[in-house]
Amino acid sequence: SASAIVIGSGIAGLAAAVRLQVKGYRVTVFEANAYPGGKLSQFEQDGFLFDAGPSLFTMPRLVDELFLLAGKNPKDYFRYKRLDTLCHYFFADGTRLNAAADEEQFADAAALATGVDKTKVLRHLRKSRYIYNTTADLFISRSLHKASSYLRWDTFVSFLKLPFLNVMDTMNGTNEKGLGNDKMVQLFNRFATYNGSDPYQAPGILNIIPHLEHHLGAYYPEGGMYSITDSVYRLAQELGVQFRFETPVTQIHIRNNRVTGVEAGGQTHAADVVACNMDVVLAYRKLMPTQPQPETILKQERSSSALIFYWGIGHSFPQLGLHNIFFSKDYRAEFAAIFQQNTVCDDPTVYINITSKEDPSHAPEGCENWFVMVNVPADKGQDWDALIARVRQQVIQKLSEQLCVDLAPLIRTEDLLDPRSIAAKTQSFQGALYGTSSNKRMAAFFRHPNFSSHAKGLYFCGGSVHPGGGIPLALSSAKIVDSLID
Ligand code: FAD
Incomplete structure (x- = not known):
C-alpha cells in the first residue's frame, strides 16, 4: 500500500494520521518532541496536574468523528460533558456575571448585571447563529482554494460583502451597534481572542464565534484537555500508525513537482504523501528553503501569543469556576498594546482556567490548579523577562483585589x-497561538491552503x-486534507 508521512503530532497531525491510515496508507508520524500533542499537552508538578495549552473545548463531534471513521465507539476512548456555566466574568468595576449556557438565562443575568437590553443580547446571539449557518460550510469545512468549492470566485467574494455578514465593519463596531452596552461589548469583543485577533480591527464576521460557545456549547473532556490528544493518539496507535518521537524532520524532499519523502533522524524516508503539521512559515523556511516561498501568505501578521502562569494554589475559591475572566478597565488600550505597540498594557485581562473544579484529582485536597493566562503579542524579540516580571506583579495585585485575598503566599x-x-x-513562528491573525478583512483568504501548488502529494x-x-479548525484542516487526497 501507499505510504504517508505526517510531520508533527499536534492535534491536526494526529487527526491526519488517523484519517490517512483509515484510507489505507501506511502512516509514520515524525515528532520533534518526546511526546504527542504539541500545544495540547499536559504536565504534573508537585501534585498539581496542568493542561499546558488549550482549555476551551468546542465542537466535540470533530473528535468523535475520528473514532467513528475508524469504526470505533467514541465513548470507549473519549468522554466529555457539556458545561452549564460557560464562564465567570469579573468586570473591572466589580460587576460579576456568570454566563449560563442557556441563552435565556444568560440574557436575563446579563440584563441584571449590566443593564443591557435583554432582547438585544438574544438578537445578537441569533445573528451569530445565522452568520455561522450561512458561512461555516464555506469557511471551515472546505478548501477555500479549490475552484470546485464554488461556482465562481467573484460571486463568492461579492457574497462576502453582503451587509449582514459584517465583513466591512469591525467586530467592536458590530458589537457596539448590536448591544449598546459597554460591558456586554467587552464580553462579546473577547471572542476575537479565540483566534488571537484584535476586536477593534477584525471584521464583524468573527461574531460567528459566540455561536460556537453559546449555542453549539462548551465542553469539558473527562480527565482534562489532554485526553483529546491522548485518545486520538491511542486510536492512531491501535490502527497501526507508527510514531517516531524526538525525530524532527529537517527537509521535505521534492522532485519534479512531486513530494518524494522527508529527511529525519539523519535518514531519508520515502513517502507518496506528506502531511505537514509544522507551522507553515517554518516549514517553508526550514524544510523547503529552495522551493518558491508564498511570501504574501508567510508575511501575514501573526495572531497574539500568551503568557501563562501555572500556579498550584493552596486554597479554594468557591466564587470561581472552570473558566474565569477578569477584564481590564480599558479593552481598546489592551489590544492597542498587543497589536500596535507589541507589548502588554498595565492592566491586562486575566483568564483563569481551573480544571480541579471538574476533576478534583488535578490538585491536592483543598487546593486548585490555576492556569493563569494573559494575551500578549507574538515574539518580536521583546525583553520578555522584564515584561513577565511586571505582568506577574500586576496580575497578582489585580486578582488579590478582585478576590479579596493576598494571593502571592x-x-x-x-x-x-x-x-x-x-x-x-511547538516550533510555532513567533510563538503565535493561532497561526495568522484574523485582523484583516479578508484574512480568511490569506491563510495557506491545505495543499501545495508546487509539489503534488x-x-x-x-x-x-x-x-x-x-482545536476545531485544526481538526477541520485534517478533514480537508483527507478530502483532497483521492
Ligand atoms: P501544534 O500543537 O502546534 O503542534 C505541532 C507539532 O509539530 C508539535 O508537536 C511540534 O513539536 C511538531 N513539529 C513541528 N515541526 C516539526 C518538525 N520539523 N519535525 C517533527 N515535528 C515537528 N485552541 C482551542 O481550541 N481552545 C483553547 O482554549 C485554546 N487555547 C490555547 C492556549 C494556549 C496557551 C495555546 C498555546 C494554544 C491555544 N489554543 C486553543 C490553540 C490550539 O492549541 C492550537 O490551535 C492547536 O492545538 C494547534 O494544533 P496543531 O495541530 O496546529 O499543532
Whole structure:
C-alpha cells in the first residue's frame, strides 16, 4: 500500500494520521518532541496536574468523528460533558456575571448585571447563529482554494460583502451597534481572542464565534484537555500508525513537482504523501528553503501569543469556576498594546482556567490548579523577562483585589509559558497561538491552503493554515486534507 508521512503530532497531525491510515496508507508520524500533542499537552508538578495549552473545548463531534471513521465507539476512548456555566466574568468595576449556557438565562443575568437590553443580547446571539449557518460550510469545512468549492470566485467574494455578514465593519463596531452596552461589548469583543485577533480591527464576521460557545456549547473532556490528544493518539496507535518521537524532520524532499519523502533522524524516508503539521512559515523556511516561498501568505501578521502562569494554589475559591475572566478597565488600550505597540498594557485581562473544579484529582485536597493566562503579542524579540516580571506583579495585585485575598503566599508551585517557550516547544513562528491573525478583512483568504501548488502529494494541516487556529479548525484542516487526497 501507499505510504504517508505526517510531520508533527499536534492535534491536526494526529487527526491526519488517523484519517490517512483509515484510507489505507501506511502512516509514520515524525515528532520533534518526546511526546504527542504539541500545544495540547499536559504536565504534573508537585501534585498539581496542568493542561499546558488549550482549555476551551468546542465542537466535540470533530473528535468523535475520528473514532467513528475508524469504526470505533467514541465513548470507549473519549468522554466529555457539556458545561452549564460557560464562564465567570469579573468586570473591572466589580460587576460579576456568570454566563449560563442557556441563552435565556444568560440574557436575563446579563440584563441584571449590566443593564443591557435583554432582547438585544438574544438578537445578537441569533445573528451569530445565522452568520455561522450561512458561512461555516464555506469557511471551515472546505478548501477555500479549490475552484470546485464554488461556482465562481467573484460571486463568492461579492457574497462576502453582503451587509449582514459584517465583513466591512469591525467586530467592536458590530458589537457596539448590536448591544449598546459597554460591558456586554467587552464580553462579546473577547471572542476575537479565540483566534488571537484584535476586536477593534477584525471584521464583524468573527461574531460567528459566540455561536460556537453559546449555542453549539462548551465542553469539558473527562480527565482534562489532554485526553483529546491522548485518545486520538491511542486510536492512531491501535490502527497501526507508527510514531517516531524526538525525530524532527529537517527537509521535505521534492522532485519534479512531486513530494518524494522527508529527511529525519539523519535518514531519508520515502513517502507518496506528506502531511505537514509544522507551522507553515517554518516549514517553508526550514524544510523547503529552495522551493518558491508564498511570501504574501508567510508575511501575514501573526495572531497574539500568551503568557501563562501555572500556579498550584493552596486554597479554594468557591466564587470561581472552570473558566474565569477578569477584564481590564480599558479593552481598546489592551489590544492597542498587543497589536500596535507589541507589548502588554498595565492592566491586562486575566483568564483563569481551573480544571480541579471538574476533576478534583488535578490538585491536592483543598487546593486548585490555576492556569493563569494573559494575551500578549507574538515574539518580536521583546525583553520578555522584564515584561513577565511586571505582568506577574500586576496580575497578582489585580486578582488579590478582585478576590479579596493576598494571593502571592498562596502560590505553592509555579511554572511559566511565554512566546519564546511556545515557539521552542511547538516550533510555532513567533510563538503565535493561532497561526495568522484574523485582523484583516479578508484574512480568511490569506491563510495557506491545505495543499501545495508546487509539489503534488504535499499537504498542510494545523492551526497555521486554512481554516485557522484552535482545536476545531485544526481538526477541520485534517478533514480537508483527507478530502483532497483521492
Ligand atoms: P501544534 O500543537 O502546534 O503542534 C505541532 C507539532 O509539530 C508539535 O508537536 C511540534 O513539536 C511538531 N513539529 C513541528 N515541526 C516539526 C518538525 N520539523 N519535525 C517533527 N515535528 C515537528 N485552541 C482551542 O481550541 N481552545 C483553547 O482554549 C485554546 N487555547 C490555547 C492556549 C494556549 C496557551 C495555546 C498555546 C494554544 C491555544 N489554543 C486553543 C490553540 C490550539 O492549541 C492550537 O490551535 C492547536 O492545538 C494547534 O494544533 P496543531 O495541530 O496546529 O499543532
